[in-house]
Amino acid sequence: MLPASNSGRVYAVLLILLGMAPFITSWIDQPFYLDLLSRALILAIAASSLNLILGYGGMVSLGHAAYLGIGAYCVGIPAYYDIYNGWIHLGLTIVVSASFAFLTGLIILRTKAVYFIMITLAFSQMVYFTFVSLEEYGGDDGLVIYLRSEFPSWLSMEGATALYYWIFGALVLTLLVIYRLVYSRFGRVIVGSKFNEERMQSLGFNTYRYRLTCYVISGVLCGIAGMLLGNFTSFISPEMMGWTRSGELIFMVVMGGASSFFGPLIGTSAFVFLEQYLPEIMKTINPSWHEYWHLPFGVLLVCLVLFGKGGIHGWLSRFDKDGDVK
Amino acid sequence: MTDSILKVTALNKSFGGIHATRDLHLEVTRGDIHAIIGPNGAGKTTLISQLSGQLKPSSGSIEFERKDITRLTTAKRARSGLARSFQITSVVMPLTLLENVMLAVQGTSGHSFRFWKPVKQDQQMVSAAMNSLTEVGLQDRADKIAAEVSHGEQRQLEVAMALAMKPRLLLLDEPMAGMGVEESQHMVDILKKLKEKCTILLIEHDMDAVFKLADQLSVLVDGHIIASNTVENIRANQEVQRAYLGEQHA
Ligand SMILES: Nc1ncnc2c1ncn2[C@@H]1O[C@H](COP(=O)(O)OP(=O)(O)O)[C@@H](O)[C@H]1O
Ligand SMILES: [Mg+2]
Numbered sequence: 001m002l003p004a005s006n007s008g009r010v011y012a013v014l015l016i017l018l019g020m021a022p023f024i025t026s027w028i029d030q031p032f033y034l035d036l037l038s039r040a041l042i043l044a045i046a047a048s049s050l051n052l053i054l055g056y057g058g059m060v061s062l063g064h065a066a067y068l069g070i071g072a073y074c075v076g077i078p079a080y081y082d083i084y085n086g087w088i089h090l091g092l093t094i095v096v097s098a099s100f101a102f103l104t105g106l107i108i109l110r111t112k113a114v115y116f117i118m119i120t121l122a123f124s125q126m127v128y129f130t131f132v133s134l135e136e137y138g139g140d141d142g143l144v145i146y147l148r149s150e151f152p153s154w155l156s157m158e159g160a161t162a163l164y165y166w167i168f169g170a171l172v173l174t175l176l177v178i179y180r181l182v183y184s185r186f187g188r189v190i191v192g193s194k195f196n197e198e199r200m201q202s203l204g205f206n207t208y209r210y211r212l213t214c215y216v217i218s219g220v221l222c223g224i225a226g227m228l229l230g231n232f233t234s235f236i237s238p239e240m241m242g243w244t245r246s247g248e249l250i251f252m253v254v255m256g257g258a259s260s261f262f263g264p265l266i267g268t269s270a271f272v273f274l275e276q277y278l279p280e281i282m283k284t285i286n287p288s289w290h291e292y293w294h295l296p297f298g299v300l301l302v303c304l305v306l307f308g309k310g311g312i313h314g315w316l317s318r319f320d321k322d323g324d325v326k
Numbered sequence: 327m328t329d330s331i332l333k334v335t336a337l338n339k340s341f342g343g344i345h346a347t348r349d350l351h352l353e354v355t356r357g358d359i360h361a362i363i364g365p366n367g368a369g370k371t372t373l374i375s376q377l378s379g380q381l382k383p384s385s386g387s388i389e390f391e392r393k394d395i396t397r398l399t400t401a402k403r404a405r406s407g408l409a410r411s412f413q414i415t416s417v418v419m420p421l422t423l424l425e426n427v428m429l430a431v432q433g434t435s436g437h438s439f440r441f442w443k444p445v446k447q448d449q450q451m452v453s454a455a456m457n458s459l460t461e462v463g464l465q466d467r468a469d470k471i472a473a474e475v476s477h478g479e480q481r482q483l484e485v486a487m488a489l490a491m492k493p494r495l496l497l498l499d500e501p502m503a504g505m506g507v508e509e510s511q512h513m514v515d516i517l518k519k520l521k522e523k524c525t526i527l528l529i530e531h532d533m534d535a536v537f538k539l540a541d542q543l544s545v546l547v548d549g550h551i552i553a554s555n556t557v558e559n560i561r562a563n564q565e566v567q568r569a570y571l572g573e574q575h576a
Contacts, residue, residue: 180441180442180444181441181442183444183445183446184440184441184442184443184444184445185432185438185439185440185441185443185445186438186439186440186441187441188425188428188429188432188438188445189429189432189438191418191421192418192421192429195418195419195420195421196416196417196418196419198380198416199412199416199417199418200418200429200433201380201399201400201401201404202378202379202380202400202401202404202409202410203404203429203430203432203433203434203487203491204401204404204405204433204434204491205401205433205438206399206401207401210438210439213439
């Protein structure tokens, strides 16, 4: 099902390596890398969900981190009441993020361009401040989740390796869903509407309904990433849905290459590892510099946007003849 | 009594101070090629956009196959058999010609809340789209990206997409805009063939083409139709000569 191109092969090898990661990290005795990878893959699910609307649908949301928060609190709040059943957590995540995406989407999808960005930002800030004001659930200080979501033993999240495979499985499923979606009848309407919505309407498509549905699917996928993030960090706070988080998700998508299938995974991995190691690299240059890692990071991003058209994926696929998927 | 497929009554449209359509009456007979001519800025595109639903009229009514469609959305009109092409080429540029036409087939064949099966595996859709491309002579260019083919071919693609919707009334807004002599002649041949399939409301500047194709002719000046008749009668009409034909054929 994957393109038989050079970049396609690179990605296939990457997925296989990711599948073996727990063995590799325990073999080289570096469990910390598994943690780093777990975080990267969770964010890759979130970034891929954003890529579905941003890259394929042309809907630039600056509020997608709200769904990370919603998913995490759908674990945290039940856990606060000693409800640890994983199916309840997952079901709640899906229902709440779908409802939120649908209700806000009704309004958001009537707007375009800058207004679209501003209104997604506004709605996510509303969620942010709602959770800040919920004193019962820790408000600003957040919540500690003492136990992970409970699933039957074959699906258990207990232990770093089991949780990693949960995350890896969720990522593979998300990528599969997006891949099938983009080339289906539904996906064609979404891609067509990105480039020429007026024409799509005159071809008989009620583009509003299709785009709204796409927005809801994206929100649910990102909500599930949030549910995993809650389990992974075991400490959640409104900070995880702040607008800077949403901005970072956009960075990850753009860095990897928007509207490319594996772009968000690559961009997210690059982001997480730079976030981890840039401060240390800065420190070796000058011990007092480690706080300024955002500076070279920013410069790197600007260069990618200016010179690396199509992000890291775009750079990789220069080695292909068949070009990009649309 | 003739069978009228489209009936426009007392249509008005203003943009702020500009009265682009004023008290416009028009009746199109099923099976005809009905051409609308008129100078630049007369309101031809504005009329088409109201017929296809992109613009809301200020007042008046539009009946398609005896049903009032004045308040229907563009998408609903398209699904009920009314297709348009655009004066300024409007296709999905990064997609191939085949993918563009497949969108047109898809838009008028059931809903698209189908999330799993790749459209390219839908043989019925592919062959329907290929048929439309063949009708306009683009069958060998199917896999080219729309942005990368010639202007003339993009104009043909416009028509192929409208055609793929299997419309009963086709609204063509200057299909030959910007075309060379040879390309125009090719388009005339395509439209002659299309006449067998559906009624066509044709907006066109090229008078030779209009005289070759049209059964009925309406003259639009300043947002108002000043004459509507058979091609022969219009050619004889003094007022039309003065208002429009005179300028070009002086
Ligand atoms: N969206 C718009 N806003 C304001 N004025 C418009 C708009 N569209 C068309 N017009 C004006 O309406 C008149 C008719 O335009 P149009 O229908 O494009 O003419 P035609 O297609 O016959 O050349 C012109 O004076 C034009 O400037
Ligand atoms: Mg015009």
